[in-house]
Amino acid sequence: MTVDGQVGRWPVSAIPAAYMRPGNSSFTEFLTAAEPHLLPGHGAAGLPSGGPLAVPHGTTIVAVACQQGVVIAGDRRATMGNIIAQRDIEKVFVTDTHSAVGIAGTAGLAVELVRLFRLELEHYEKIEGIRLSLDGKANRLATMIRGNLGMAMQGLAVVPLFAGIESEPVPDPVFETAQRSPRRGRIFSYDVAGGKYEEHDYYAVGSGSTFARSALKKRYDGSSDVPTAVRTAVEALYDAADDDSATGGPDLTRRIFPVVVAITVEGAVRWSDDEVGVVAEAVVAGRMVNPGG
Amino acid sequence: MPIYASPEQFMRDRSEYARKGIARGRSVVVTLFEGGVLFVAENHSPALHKVSEIYDRIGFAAAGRYNEFENLRTAGIRLADVRGFSYDRKDVTGRWLANAYAQTIGSIFSEHQKPFEVEICVAEVGPPGTVPTANDSGPGVRDQLYRISYDGSIVEERKFVVMGGATEPVITALNATFQVGWDLPTALRAAVSALGSTGENAPRELLPTQLEVAVLDRSAPGRTFRRVQGTPLATLLAPAAPAPAAPDAPQDGPEEG
Numbered sequence: 001m002t003v004d005g006q007v008g009r010w011p012v013s014a015i016p017a018a019y020m021r022p023g024n025s026s027f028t029e030f031l032t033a034a035e036p037h038l039l040p041g042h043g044a045a046g047l048p049s050g051g052p053l054a055v056p057h058g059t060t061i062v063a064v065a066c067q068q069g070v071v072i073a074g075d076r077r078a079t080m081g082n083i084i085a086q087r088d089i090e091k092v093f094v095t096d097t098h099s100a101v102g103i104a105g106t107a108g109l110a111v112e113l114v115r116l117f118r119l120e121l122e123h124y125e126k127i128e129g130i131r132l133s134l135d136g137k138a139n140r141l142a143t144m145i146r147g148n149l150g151m152a153m154q155g156l157a158v159v160p161l162f163a164g165i166e167s168e169p170v171p172d173p174v175f176e177t178a179q180r181s182p183r184r185g186r187i188f189s190y191d192v193a194g195g196k197y198e199e200h201d202y203y204a205v206g207s208g209s210t211f212a213r214s215a216l217k218k219r220y221d222g223s224s225d226v227p228t229a230v231r232t233a234v235e236a237l238y239d240a241a242d243d244d245s246a247t248g249g250p251d252l253t254r255r256i257f258p259v260v261v262a263i264t265v266e267g268a269v270r271w272s273d274d275e276v277g278v279v280a281e282a283v284v285a286g287r288m289v290n291p292g293g
Numbered sequence: 294m295p296i297y298a299s300p301e302q303f304m305r306d307r308s309e310y311a312r313k314g315i316a317r318g319r320s321v322v323v324t325l326f327e328g329g330v331l332f333v334a335e336n337h338s339p340a341l342h343k344v345s346e347i348y349d350r351i352g353f354a355a356a357g358r359y360n361e362f363e364n365l366r367t368a369g370i371r372l373a374d375v376r377g378f379s380y381d382r383k384d385v386t387g388r389w390l391a392n393a394y395a396q397t398i399g400s401i402f403s404e405h406q407k408p409f410e411v412e413i414c415v416a417e418v419g420p421p422g423t424v425p426t427a428n429d430s431g432p433g434v435r436d437q438l439y440r441i442s443y444d445g446s447i448v449e450e451r452k453f454v455v456m457g458g459a460t461e462p463v464i465t466a467l468n469a470t471f472q473v474g475w476d477l478p479t480a481l482r483a484a485v486s487a488l489g490s491t492g493e494n495a496p497r498e499l500l501p502t503q504l505e506v507a508v509l510d511r512s513a514p515g516r517t518f519r520r521v522q523g524t525p526l527a528t529l530l531a532p533a534a535p536a537p538a539a540p541d542a543p544q545d546g547p548e549e550g
Contacts, residue, residue, distance in 0.1 A: 014396035019368040030371055031378075038379050119374055122516075126346050126370050 027123035028116060028144060040112035041151045055156070056085035058110060060208035060240045060247040061092065061102030063163045063187045064216065065201050066229035069264035070185025072163040073233040074102045075208070075241060076256050077248030087251065092259040094268045096121045099137055099164030100261040104206030106156040113148065113158055117141055134166045138188040138196055146194025161205045162188040165263050183265055202232075208240030208247035215239035215293065226262050227279075230271065234258055234279050235293055250280035304444075307408045311443035314410025315357040315456075320463050320488055321414070323354050324453035324471070325436050326480040329418040329511035333484040335458075335492075336505040344507045346518035348373040348385045350418045352509045356457025357411035357443070365394065365413060387417025391439035391447055399445020408443055412456040415439045418509035418517055424474075436511070455487075462490040478529050481506065481521075485530065501526045 018034035031039055056078040063072040074092040078085040091110070092102040095118045103110035120140055125131050132140070141162055148158055166183045187199040202220050204212035215236040224232065234250070237258050241249035250257050257276040262269050287293060298306075319335040321343055332354045334343040343362075344354045347369050355362035369390055377385045394413060402408040417437045438450040452471050455463045466487035475483075485504065489497040506521040513519075521529065 014400055015368045015372055015393050019371045020364055020397075022364070022367075027371075027374055031375070034371075035375055035379075038375065115378065119378055123370065123374050126374075127367060129342060129345075 025124045025127040027120045056080050056107040058091040058107045060206040061161045062204040062212050062233050062236045064229045064233050065185045066224045069165050070163045071229040071262050072100050072102050073258045073260045075237050075248045078107050079246045088256045097267045098167040100268050102161045105158040110158045131167050134164050142194045142196040145190050152192040157192045159205050208244035211243045212236040212240040234283050311408045311410050318356050318457040320458035321354050321356045321456045322484040323414045327474050327476045330416040330509040331480050332507045334505040335488050349516050351387050352416045355413040361409045362411045387437050391415040394441050395445045395447040402444045413441050414454045418511045421512050459491040463487045466490045
């Protein structure tokens, strides 16, 4: 059958004992106990420390809160020293129905970490039958970043930016009224040691974040709607690309535009390339007249 | 010095023990319908589920002892998530999971002190766009129902699976009503009335609060498992109206899904 002819300890025909052991609902903790070789960063212990590795790095991520929720966007460039490693890398991911994460730092590790984080949220939901709270999700991400500290010390740091909105609470007649308080978009930033900080209004991480944050400081308007917040985010990424060589601007010739995810109470939606293209073209057209924005 | 018991007697005793345990519970029906797979369980608890999501296109239903099938359910979710993480989401299949369950339950049946008093069903819904037919074309492209018994025996069903409680009247009722490619309201009502054909004071009328209903929605691209509860369930269970709900009776305020 499907499992015949495959040898070794994985995959298996019968369920291994560790899978049947009662435990908590965290997928990462289960992996650590049962299948540690699958964890991102496994095998890092043997790496020589100190010397920077020539691996692709992702760069700038911005998040902007707005009236209906929060928008998170990232440029598409990955660099390896002075080389552009990839023009169309994706660094912003929808992680569940009401949250998204953008990652700056070592691209390979970051992508794996996001895959694990997504699964962490889904796994909890399947085992428990309910979703984690937004704070719960943010804390889980902090724990996972902390778990990567060893790699970060060796130059393979991953710095995420997490944005989301509280997902609809399970309808419960007792708590119904209490839970119906207005929900707002929230932004969390992290340091390489797993420190979690809630940000207000807007934030940016990555190599171009200084420029992006300066741009957001001038442009941010808390009363804006989602399309305006998307425009603000793309403008900020343009400013980051303007001054930071590792951040990519909108590529009109190849039609490569930032990845934009808008999160409202209806859910996290990734904007299509065409929709972002319209915004990016408007931003570039504006800069034709006024290069400083 | 151990007392001798013939292997036949040994297995018979265990089977009888497991069967008795399973028969004490309430029944569960899993059936194929036009839009995917339908799970209907008689379950008076809204919190202790008998039906669950395992993976994108795989669902799980169980009858018998709760702590034992909950253990299997958790193990299945872990197994599927680990496989999807180490390979790819596409590589998690219902047949593979059903095999793993069968191996596990089988070895527990013959090796442990006490067999598991459970019967489980692993259901997998085909990719979007596939049409259910009586004649299939191999695994991977169609809906699949695997039923795994307390002794690890595994059977693939083509129409429906009935587990737990007194199954005979339920199976008879469903055999009489089952049609290939029936729609959701028809399938749901048939399953509910079949479940009501057993138990005390049968035939009984089961209320929405006594039911746990879920579907694997074939048309959904990613995770297909949806619970059907509250108002949508009551609407589906209401006797077939002659015409779709007329828009002439607006309720105060919009309805919340």
